[in-house]
Amino acid sequence: MGEPRVDQVGPAKVVGRLAPSPTGRMHLGNIYACLAAWLGVRSQGSCGVLRLRIEDIDTPRVVKDAGRWIMDDLAWLGLDWDGEVVYQSQRADAYSQALKLLESQQLIGGQPLVYPCFCSRADIRAASAPNEGDGFIVYPGTCRGLSHRIVDERLARGQRHSLRIAVPDQPDESDAICCFDDLIFGPQSFNLPRQVGDVVVQRSDGLVSYQLAVTVDDLAMGVNQIVRGRDLLRSTAIQMWIRNHLQPQAPRVQYAHLPLIDGVDGRRMSKRFGSPDLGSLRREGWTARQVLGVCGWLLGLLDRPRPVSVQELLDGFTWNMLAADHKDRKLDLSKLEVSGAKPNL
């Protein structure tokens, strides 16, 4: 594994992270997640450390200047972080060392832990039954059983391929089940072969995947509290599997997955769907206290949106307050406006 680029902290600390992707300006859903991560760490006083990692690994999707906007917006909201900012784009060496370490391992039974996959997205879609209606497709394992001869032949021809990490192939093997206790969603259990499958660790364009990059970074940065949307619950299972192969003795991580925020159209808040971002809200005259009030309310910390500071939200913060209601939220900004919540929130 690559040496951590950030200073080590003692074992008694809670080390959290803000991990925004600079694919655009942050929207309310991103801020809501950053606020929860900030509260989780800052509620620990001097025993909490919060890192900032700019997840700019997916270079084709990175928007110029978005990293700077994100830092400016976090500072404007009063969501501070500790130590140097870590940029995934500068950690290629750590990722390739991690990949080598995984490539040197095998599953029980001799299956290489990492194997090349020559399937296109269309091949995979055609060969898979959609899983649980959330669009996540469990890789059907097409390339897992290819003979050495075929693999060598295709590699020699320079055929485009990704690299996948193998999970146990028998659903009843003892290590096929990944369990963790989520601070918000409670006990979780994923069957790796049935519900997750062999995920990509290096994409066919040569970039390391999100799953590998975050696992390597969280280990290197000593992160032991991860806060993010519940759409990543399943990713947690695969990241725990990867983590276990990179550093079996690594300290355990506390996970807190948050309910998702939908817009009025029922679609998840996302940069892709043009959800209101901090750029437009700030231009419309929203104050930091108003934005925090809406996010604090979405987290279940306030019974209605009202202007607050981060310090006020911190008073008496516990994860139980968030765990009380983990249904997804629907946010209708125009209603907040109509009810006078904005701009006189």
Ligand code: GLU
């Ligand atoms: N960069 C991801 C995002 O902005 C966060 C991923 C994670 O928390 O692991 O959604």
